Amino acid sequence: MPELLFEIGCEELPAGFIDPALAFLEGAIDQALTAARLPHGRVLAEGTPRRLVVIVDDVAARQADLEEELQGPPASVAWSEGADGTRTLTAAGEGFLKKNSLVAGDLYEVAGKKGTVIAAKRREAGRPAADVLPALLEGVLPKIPCKKTMSWGDGRASHKQVFARPVQWLLALFGGRALAVRFADVTSGHTTRGHRYHAPAEVSVTSVSQYRAALERGQVVLDRAERKQMIRDLADRLAKQAGGGLLPDEPLLEIVKNLVEKPFPVLGRFEERFLEMPKELLVSEMREHQKYFAVVDGAGQLRPAFVVVAGSDSPQKDALAAGNARVLRARFEDGAFYFRTDRERPLAAGAPRLKDMVFQRELGTLAEKTERIQALATHQGMRIGLPQPVLVGVFRTAALCKCDLVTGVVNEFPELQGIMGRTYARHDGEPEVVAVGIEEHYAPRHAGASLPTGIEGAIVGIADRLDTIVGILGIGKAPTGSADPFALRRAAIGCAQIIIAQRFRFSLEDAVTFAVSAYRTQKKLDKVDPVALIRSTVEFLRGRVRGVLVERAAAQGLTGAEDIVDAAMAARGGVDDLPDVDARVTALARLRADQGAAFVSLAATFKRVGNILAQARQKGLAPAAVDPARLVDDAERALYDALTGVEARGAPTGVDLAELRARGAADLARLRPSVDRFFDKVLVMADDPALRDARLGLLARLEDQLVEVADFTKVQLEA
Amino acid sequence: MPAKKKQPAAKKRPASAAARRAPSKKPARANKKVATARTPAARAKAAPPSTRFSSSTAAPPATTFQEVILRLQRFWANKGCLIVQPTRTEVGAGTLNKHTFLRVLGPEPWSVAYVEPSSRPADGRYGENPNRLQHYYQFQVILKPSPKDIQEQYLDSLRELGIDPVAFDVRFVEDDWEHPALGAAGLGWEVWAQGMEVTQFTYFQQCGGLDLPRVSVELTYGLERLAMYLQNVENVYDLVWAQLPSGQKISYGDVHKQDELEWSHYNFKHADTGTLFAQFNQFEAEAKRLLDVAEPGALVLPAYEHALKCSHAFNVLQARGVVSQTERAGYIGRVRDLARGCAERYLASRAARGFPMLTGADRALFVEGSHA
CATH class of the missing domain: 1.20.58.180 (Class II aaRS and biotin synthetases; domain 2)
Structure with a gap:
């Protein structure tokens, strides 16, 4: 069956546009073909900075024939019956005919959803695919996702078309014949072009295999994965010449593969003296502006070399390497200048200049934010009982955490915030924990990144994030849908991850309350109802915690723990004490993993406890305290004894939280046989009110133990 | 305020051996046709080995600062640009010159090229930094509406200066430009040669907060950088501004x-x-x-x-x-x-004034119902 080949030739497309555009094309063309009744094989979208290409195998030569039933208005509305019994079409009936180009003879009646309606068959013979495809492709093109679109020439006035960059040519072939597809100011033909410099001539092609051969001859590697692999292999080989390997940098690789139609990596070198600067600064200089790959030795130390991926096969590789090295040297000199001048003054001297930097218009400057972070971090530190010397470090970390934002290097490379703070703090002789804390208060820097290792960075990082969340929610800018300009969701997730990982036992609500009061002390957010703000912030945090808990369970091999997380979050303590919630999730999920079917019956049994009590309470039967003297049956006495045994044991001391909660879960598991026997032998809702109340009281005592761990009604019983 | 990003540090390159060997002084205008008319194999045979793959050959390098200006002026004059002179008021970039800022508005066609002495007071370094200047020169080209083959025209202008795009890995790297103080925005590229930005290439989309019905393309060449590149000097003040008939060389430092x-x-x-x-x-x-x-x-x-x-x-x-x-x-x-x-x-x-520079067909497209 024929193959479809479509190529959009463009002026150099933005690297970040290409992958999403191709992903879209693959899906959209597939769907459009199906919707057009054109059975087809695999849809492949590939591209380079100068072309987006779609190749579809085995497209049917004709559309499938269409026969569908069109239903119209109710028969009673479509027909009017004359006095003589003849029926004529009403305006509604005529309208249905006209709209669908039918004649009255086509009509019949059929039972619709709301009674009898008029209907007709619409038959449409399939058209040749070649006739359908141009409009189909033209329909898909304007929908290609484009963050920023542009017009060119007289485009806006003449053809109302915009795209990521100007379109230069279109190639559309179906079964070897050219299709006439119009997009922007171009009509498609049967020619393509190779590399901009190496093969600029137009080349006529009549098949996909010819097209691929033309690209190969034309120094174009269409496949993105192949370009990526070429860069990796060639660049790594070059890096070996410089006594190292490539510094792994997947995001950079993703960009660079879309900067060239075919990669021609070249090794460049720079002077050893630059290695005195922080590695992160050098790497930023190389990657951000120049898109060069850094070279590291086995120990991860930078080598004085880089790899630039050229886009054409320069006959003068040495000159090219030297030219790129010269650009890099000038950048390093600039960086060295900032690095030197930054260190002429201590990091702390930057603090007054934070008064000039606005955090958010309604929430004040970074100096004010720093004050709040200091207060909140200290408060949290005291809540978890940090010793005085550690508190001093926390306070100092908080005071300095934003100071590097006014340094020259961070001004030039915002992504080095924290890293330069750490470097400068060390240079100033600040305590090591403070230097590390400054860097780590930004951790985790992105999803999946590492968490703070030290207490200082952890506490200050939590305070910084809570302050942002409270503030932004306070000014009514909660994230909506995919719009989260202040990255509040990420901040909340980061907070939860740190609190749990560090096993910080404090009340989330208390922390939020303090964060709100820190704003109010500064006469900010004073028009907002503080109670409502505290509630909405806790609610917002709660919404992010669930995902964190599920992920943490999954990371321990306990997948599918969503219901257990919900059950644990609905326990008595709610989500206020995050490490405890996490420990209970782990204990229960592990119990389920260990016990399998037995856990299901355990959950069912405990669910039953909750259900009986709920029904009783609905009837206004408040369970009284249990009077053991009133219990008559062996089964209920046995349960009473087992329960008091668990209660009497109390919380063991000297074991960690995880162990504590694991034992708690095991205790509950051990109670189950007694509970099952109780339900087998005893009717809770006994006729004797005193007996009934005693039994309800017993169950309430049991529930009291259960809700300490989880709300078992939320556990899924299906395996 | 500066119209564009801070002027990045200027860099230079070694003189191109290939470029010096290149035979043609006037490669530019015919390039495209030649390229499309011949097969790659035929071109490979015809071209000297060092430029075997390139679609055309570069002129000998422009060896003085003023030669760079003269060649660019001549090149763009031949492409139909008016050659005008700088504005008399201090500006941070050629974009602020009325020949750009005001003329890109509205439907009237406008093609112009000029040198703009640009003032960036904060970039001064007392004459001590080899790359930074508080006063430097841009070569500014505006073409409205943007021609379909503008990238090729631009590459030809580099060849005219003696820069062979293949040898120097000339690339178009995404650079969306925005100038909040001018209410101006455009999409385009920074053009790299050997990793150095030598030109900003922008399709204007908005100016003065107004959408542009006809899109202008703006080319801004960094003249000092290009010249340092071509003359293979490390310090801007060492650039040869001119070589007089007497043989005496006047440097950029002598002038500035x-x-x-x-x-x-x-x-x-x-x-x-x-x-x-x-x-x-x-x-x-x-x-x-x-x-x-x-x-x-x-x-x-x-x-x-x-x-x-x-x-x-x-x-x-x-x-x-x-x-x-x-x-x-x-x-x-x-x-x-x-x-x-x-x-x-x-x-x-x-x-x-009825858009006086608008001609027949354009008038119908842009000013519907007007009395052309």
Whole structure:
């Protein structure tokens, strides 16, 4: 069956546009073909900075024939019956005919959803695919996702078309014949072009295999994965010449593969003296502006070399390497200048200049934010009982955490915030924990990144994030849908991850309350109802915690723990004490993993406890305290004894939280046989009110133990 | 304020051996046709080995600063650009020259090329830094509407200077440009040669807060950088500006080093901030007043020049370090309001004159129902 080949030739497309555009094309063309009744094989979208290409195998030569039933208005509305019994079409009936180009003879009646309606068959013979495809492709093109679109020439006035960059040519072939597809100011033909410099001539092609051969001859590697692999292999080989390997940098690789139609990596070198600067600064200089790959030795130390991926096969590789090295040297000199001048003054001297930097218009400057972070971090530190010397470090970390934002290097490379703070703090002789804390208060820097290792960075990082969340929610800018300009969701997730990982036992609500009061002390957010703000912030945090808990369970091999997380979050303590919630999730999920079917019956049994009590309470039967003297049956006495045994044991001391909660879960598991026997032998809702109340009281005592761990009604019983 | 990003450090390259060997002095205009008419194999045979793959060959390198300017002027004049002269007011970039800022508005065609001496007071380094200047030259080209083959035209202009795109890995790297103070935005690239940005290449989409019905393309060449590249010098002051018939060489330093020293002292230490703040306010008031003149209608061009003076006063104040981060946004907003006012009034003034430079077919496209 024929193959479809479509190529959009463009002026150099933005690297970040290409992958999403191709992903879209693959899906959209597939769907459009199906919707057009054109059975087809695999849809492949590939591209380079100068072309987006779609190749579809085995497209049917004709559309499938269409026969569908069109239903119209109710028969009673479509027909009017004359006095003589003849029926004529009403305006509604005529309208249905006209709209669908039918004649009255086509009509019949059929039972619709709301009674009898008029209907007709619409038959449409399939058209040749070649006739359908141009409009189909033209329909898909304007929908290609484009963050920023542009017009060119007289485009806006003449053809109302915009795209990521100007379109230069279109190639559309179906079964070897050219299709006439119009997009922007171009009509498609049967020619393509190779590399901009190496093969600029137009080349006529009549098949996909010819097209691929033309690209190969034309120094174009269409496949993105192949370009990526070429860069990796060639660049790594070059890096070996410089006594190292490539510094792994997947995001950079993703960009660079879309900067060239075919990669021609070249090794460049720079002077050893630059290695005195922080590695992160050098790497930023190389990657951000120049898109060069850094070279590291086995120990991860930078080598004085880089790899630039050229886009054409320069006959003068040495000159090219030297030219790129010269650009890099000038950048390093600039960086060295900032690095030197930054260190002429201590990091702390930057603090007054934070008064000039606005955090958010309604929430004040970074100096004010720093004050709040200091207060909140200290408060949290005291809540978890940090010793005085550690508190001093926390306070100092908080005071300095934003100071590097006014340094020259961070001004030039915002992504080095924290890293330069750490470097400068060390240079100033600040305590090591403070230097590390400054860097780590930004951790985790992105999803999946590492968490703070030290207490200082952890506490200050939590305070910084809570302050942002409270503030932004306070000014009514909660994230909506995919719009989260202040990255509040990420901040909340980061907070939860740190609190749990560090096993910080404090009340989330208390922390939020303090964060709100820190704003109010500064006469900010004073028009907002503080109670409502505290509630909405806790609610917002709660919404992010669930995902964190599920992920943490999954990371321990306990997948599918969503219901257990919900059950644990609905326990008595709610989500206020995050490490405890996490420990209970782990204990229960592990119990389920260990016990399998037995856990299901355990959950069912405990669910039953909750259900009986709920029904009783609905009837206004408040369970009284249990009077053991009133219990008559062996089964209920046995349960009473087992329960008091668990209660009497109390919380063991000297074991960690995880162990504590694991034992708690095991205790509950051990109670189950007694509970099952109780339900087998005893009717809770006994006729004797005193007996009934005693039994309800017993169950309430049991529930009291259960809700300490989880709300078992939320556990899924299906395996 | 600066129209573009901070002028990155200038760099140079070794002279091109291939370029020196290249046979043709005039490769540019015929390139495309030659390229499309021949097979790659035929070209490979015909071309010298070092440029085997390239679609054309480069001219011998322009060896003086003024030669770079002369060749670019000649090249773009041949492409149909008017060669005009710089504005008489200080500007941070060629974009602020009325030949760009005002002329890109509206439907009238406009193609122009000029050198713009650009003032960036904060970038001065007392003549000591080999790459940074408080006064430097841009070569600015505006083509409206943007031609279909503008990338090829641009590459030919590099070849005309002696830069072979293959040998020097000339690439178009995404660079979306935005100038909030001018209400201007465009999409395009920074053009790299051997990893160095040599030109900003922008399709204007918006200017003065107005959408542009006809898109202009703006090419901004960094002249010092290109010349350092071509002359293989590390220090801008070592550039040969001209070689006189007597054989004497005049350097960039001979022409500008004293300026850089004196103006750096002025911009960083001696400029009277009280005067500058007062000037800012006066220029702003004057610009506003001129925009509101009723008879014979807004005096847009004088108003715009006063807006530029405001902008420059602000730039010097910035260099003096007396504008705080928080105040900065306020000043930029005031300049933006002036720029927008000028853009709107200018467009209205051209419309009132019936867009006199608009010709037949274009008139039908852009001014429907008008009496062409």
